[in-house]
Amino acid sequence: MSLIEIKDLKVHYPIRSGFWNRVTDSVKAVDGITFNIEAGETYGLVGESGSGKSTTGKSVVGLEKVTSGSILYQGKDITQRRNRQLLDYNRDVQMIFQDSLSSLNPRKRIEDIIAEPLRNFEHLTKDQEKLRVLQLLDIVGLDADALYKYPHQFSGGQRQRIGVARAVATNPKLIIADEPVSALDLSVQAQVLNFMKKIQRDFGISYLFISHDLGVVRHMCTNIAIMNRGRLVEVGTRDDIYNHPLHIYTKRLLAAIPDVNVSERAAHRAMRQKVEQIYQSNRHDYYDDTGEAYPLVQVSPTHSVALPPELAHQLLAQESEAQD
Numbered sequence: 001m002s003l004i005e006i007k008d009l010k011v012h013y014p015i016r017s018g019f020w021n022r023v024t025d026s027v028k029a030v031d032g033i034t035f036n037i038e039a040g041e042t043y044g045l046v047g048e049s050g051s052g053k054s055t056t057g058k059s060v061v062g063l064e065k066v067t068s069g070s071i072l073y074q075g076k077d078i079t080q081r082r083n084r085q086l087l088d089y090n091r092d093v094q095m096i097f098q099d100s101l102s103s104l105n106p107r108k109r110i111e112d113i114i115a116e117p118l119r120n121f122e123h124l125t126k127d128q129e130k131l132r133v134l135q136l137l138d139i140v141g142l143d144a145d146a147l148y149k150y151p152h153q154f155s156g157g158q159r160q161r162i163g164v165a166r167a168v169a170t171n172p173k174l175i176i177a178d179e180p181v182s183a184l185d186l187s188v189q190a191q192v193l194n195f196m197k198k199i200q201r202d203f204g205i206s207y208l209f210i211s212h213d214l215g216v217v218r219h220m221c222t223n224i225a226i227m228n229r230g231r232l233v234e235v236g237t238r239d240d241i242y243n244h245p246l247h248i249y250t251k252r253l254l255a256a257i258p259d260v261n262v263s264e265r266a267a268h269r270a271m272r273q274k275v276e277q278i279y280q281s282n283r284h285d286y287y288d289d290t291g292e293a294y295p296l297v298q299v300s301p302t303h304s305v306a307l308p309p310e311l312a313h314q315l316l317a318q319e320s321e322a323q324d
């Protein structure tokens with residue numbers, strides 16, 4: 001049994017209009033997605049802005065109402081459970097947000113910010129609580145004098161580490177990390193990601209790692225789902241997605257990874273132009289008549305793509321020929 005199983009999840013927001021403010025349409029932010037996260041793994045959910053990643057993350061953590069589908073945690077559907085029954089789930093599943101300045105209360109000291117989940121879920125004495133907060137600060141590499149400071153007294157990277165400390169306070173099993181490093185400089189990104197990896201190793205945590213950037217998730221994730229306008233267009237292992245991408249949307253995301261290696265810039269630019277040209281001229285091959293993504297078809301035990309089956313297998317054959 002997987003740690004968490006998301007099955008045919010839909011989150012539709014009603015659009016109201018007219019004099020009577022009636023529901024006339026809906027935004028299909030998440031439109032029937034299915035994936036599983038195993039204990040101890042980092043699962044990547046990647047797509048452009050507006051593709052529905054945050055809505056997915058928020059529904060998993062219980063911050064967004066689910067329209068239909070199920071979220072099975074350790075085999076039990078949490079969308080069907082009442083508040084009291086959700087207590088364990090709320091302790092076990094935590095979230096790290098992108099914008100640490102607005103997600104950490106500016107009027108609270110770090111001690112109180114990190115202790116908040118402990119106060120909600122554990123019954124510790126004052127001394128036990130302080131000791132635990134000090135341990136958590138140590139885990140994310142911050143000194144004890146951070147206890148009495150306020151969020152604005154820290155750099156972006158340090159604040160993100162405080163967010164990580166708060167998220168791990170209750171020994172969660174799953175952390176939803178929504179663009180946890182997007183607001184940080186490259187060097188600081190690496191530092192925060194390393195802390196996240198270390199904590200994962202030490203405590204056996206799973207992450208749902210949400211990002212718009214396939215470059216960032218590359219060294220974090222074992223499995224990756226690519227999301228496009230509320231649907232999954234490709235799902236696979238890291239090797240499937242980075243070395244054998246099939247959907248044009250995945251290829252565009254890969255081409256958008258910024259160049260680090262100066263000597264490869266020209267080749268990379270040519271590749272980006274080629275992908276863009278295929279996308280512009282053959283876009284209709286990859287989406288149905290209404291412009292929606294096709295249902296996923298499995299092309300290997302680990303790899304699925306949202307394409308008509310013949311095209312999926314044809315592209316797979318071309319891909320393996322090119323590799324030989």
Ligand SMILES: Nc1ncnc2c1ncn2[C@@H]1O[C@H](COP(=O)(O)OP(=O)(O)OP(=O)(O)O)[C@@H](O)[C@H]1O
Nearest residue numbers: 013027029047048049050051052053054055056212
């Ligand atoms: N509360 C809401 N009411 C109506 N529409 C919403 C609401 N929240 C999100 N949406 C819409 O749902 C779609 C998906 O939004 P979502 O924030 O999940 O995307 P995202 O991939 O996380 O993008 P970003 O990285 O920019 O946050 C967007 O079209 C968005 O405008």
